[in-house]
Amino acid sequence: MRPDAGTPMIELDNVSKSFGDAVAVDGISLNVPAGSLCVLVGTSGCGKSTTLRMINRLIEHTGGEIRIDGHQIRRFNEVTLRRRIGYAIQNTGLFPHWTVARNIGVVPRLLKWDKARTRERVESLMALLGLDVEAFAGKYPHQLSGGQAQRVGVARALAADPDILLMDEPFGALDPITRSSLQAELLRIQSRIRKTIVFVTHDMDEALRLADQIVVMQAGRIIQQGTPSEILAHPSDDFVETLVGGRDRGLKRASLTPVGEMMESLPDDGRVPAVHVLQTDSMRLAVSLMLWHGVSQLAVVDDTGETVGMLPLRRLVDDFGE
Ligand SMILES: Nc1ncnc2c1ncn2[C@@H]1O[C@H](COP(=O)(O)OP(=O)(O)OP(=O)(O)O)[C@@H](O)[C@H]1O
Ligand SMILES: [Mg+2]
Incomplete structure (x- = not known):
C-alpha cells in the first residue's frame, strides 16, 4: 500500500558521497513527501546527478542515511528497487537494437511478468504518453525524433508502476517548444498518477514550472529549499537570486x-x-x-x-x- 500524501516517501539524512578524496555530495538532508514533485537545481557539477543516483543505488552513499517509505535503502534488494523506482535520463538510454515496445517492457520482463500483462502495460503507457501504438511499437530508437524518444524513456521508467520516478535532465536535449509540451505532459500525467518524483535540471524556468518543492544545490550542499514562490520571493543569497532570474523575477513570478x-x-x-x-x-x-x-x-x-x-x-x- 502507498503511504498517504504528505508522509515522506524519500528521506535523505545528512547524506554524503566522496569519490576518493573528492566530496561530490556533502551532508544533505531532504524529505520528499509521497506524491510530490521535487526538483534539484544548480550549476554543473554541484552534485545533482550523484544525489539522484544514490536514491536508486546506482551510486552507494558514503555517509548518512537514505530511507524510502521509512526503510533504509541498503535493505532493499535490486529487484525491489527496480520495481519501486523508475529512472529516466537525458538522451533516454534506450537500447538501440530493441523496438519501442521491447524497450518499454524491459523492467516488466526482468520482473517476469507474463507476455500478455507486459504487452497490455506497454500499450497503456504508450497511450498515456501520447504514442500511437500502431505507429510506434515496432519502431527502433533511431527512427524516433528526440521528443518521441524522450516519451519512450518516460514510459519505460513508469513500466513497473513504480512509486518513485527519478528523472535526470530528461528534457535537456530538446528544443524549447517540444520541451515545454513535454513539461505540460508530465504535469498532466502527474495529476493523474501522483508518483513521488525527483527531477534534476539546471533550468530554473523548468524547475519553477514543475516543482512542488525546489532544492537549490551548490558545491555538494543544499543552499535553499522551498516552494517555487518562496524561492522567487525570498532567494537566500545572490547566487539563488541570479538563478531565479535577477531583475526578471517579477515576470517569472507572474507566470506562476x-x-x-x-x-x-x-x-x-x-x-x-x-x-x-x-x-x-x-x-x-x-x-x-x-x-x-x-x-x-x-x-x-x-x-x-x-x-x-x-x-x-x-x-x-x-x-x-x-
Ligand atoms: N564516478 C565519479 N568519479 C569521480 N568523481 C565523480 C564521479 N561522478 C561524479 N563525480 C564528481 O562529482 C561532482 C558532482 O557530479 P554530478 O554528476 O553529481 O554533478 P551534476 O550536478 O549532475 O552536474 P551536471 O549538471 O553537469 O550534470 C563533480 O565534481 C563530478 O566531477
Ligand atoms: Mg548531472
Whole structure:
C-alpha cells in the first residue's frame, strides 16, 4: 500500500558521497513527501546527478542515511528497487537494437511478468504518453525524433508502476517548444498518477514550472529549499537570486500566479472589458494581453466562456510586488 500524501516517501539524512578524496555530495538532508514533485537545481557539477543516483543505488552513499517509505535503502534488494523506482535520463538510454515496445517492457520482463500483462502495460503507457501504438511499437530508437524518444524513456521508467520516478535532465536535449509540451505532459500525467518524483535540471524556468518543492544545490550542499514562490520571493543569497532570474523575477513570478487569484468582481454598472483572459491563465499572459491590446483591464472568463470577474492593471502593482 502507498503511504498517504504528505508522509515522506524519500528521506535523505545528512547524506554524503566522496569519490576518493573528492566530496561530490556533502551532508544533505531532504524529505520528499509521497506524491510530490521535487526538483534539484544548480550549476554543473554541484552534485545533482550523484544525489539522484544514490536514491536508486546506482551510486552507494558514503555517509548518512537514505530511507524510502521509512526503510533504509541498503535493505532493499535490486529487484525491489527496480520495481519501486523508475529512472529516466537525458538522451533516454534506450537500447538501440530493441523496438519501442521491447524497450518499454524491459523492467516488466526482468520482473517476469507474463507476455500478455507486459504487452497490455506497454500499450497503456504508450497511450498515456501520447504514442500511437500502431505507429510506434515496432519502431527502433533511431527512427524516433528526440521528443518521441524522450516519451519512450518516460514510459519505460513508469513500466513497473513504480512509486518513485527519478528523472535526470530528461528534457535537456530538446528544443524549447517540444520541451515545454513535454513539461505540460508530465504535469498532466502527474495529476493523474501522483508518483513521488525527483527531477534534476539546471533550468530554473523548468524547475519553477514543475516543482512542488525546489532544492537549490551548490558545491555538494543544499543552499535553499522551498516552494517555487518562496524561492522567487525570498532567494537566500545572490547566487539563488541570479538563478531565479535577477531583475526578471517579477515576470517569472507572474507566470506562476493564475489570474483567478488576482481578479476582482465585475463593476456594478455591469460593463465587461472587451479583451478577455482565462482565470486559469497566468498573470504573465494577462500582462502580455494588456500590452498587446493597449488596454488597462481585462475580462476574466472561466473555461465555459462565462465572465467571472475582471482584472485591472492596478492589481499588478497593488498586491503583487514584494
Ligand atoms: N564516478 C565519479 N568519479 C569521480 N568523481 C565523480 C564521479 N561522478 C561524479 N563525480 C564528481 O562529482 C561532482 C558532482 O557530479 P554530478 O554528476 O553529481 O554533478 P551534476 O550536478 O549532475 O552536474 P551536471 O549538471 O553537469 O550534470 C563533480 O565534481 C563530478 O566531477
Ligand atoms: Mg548531472
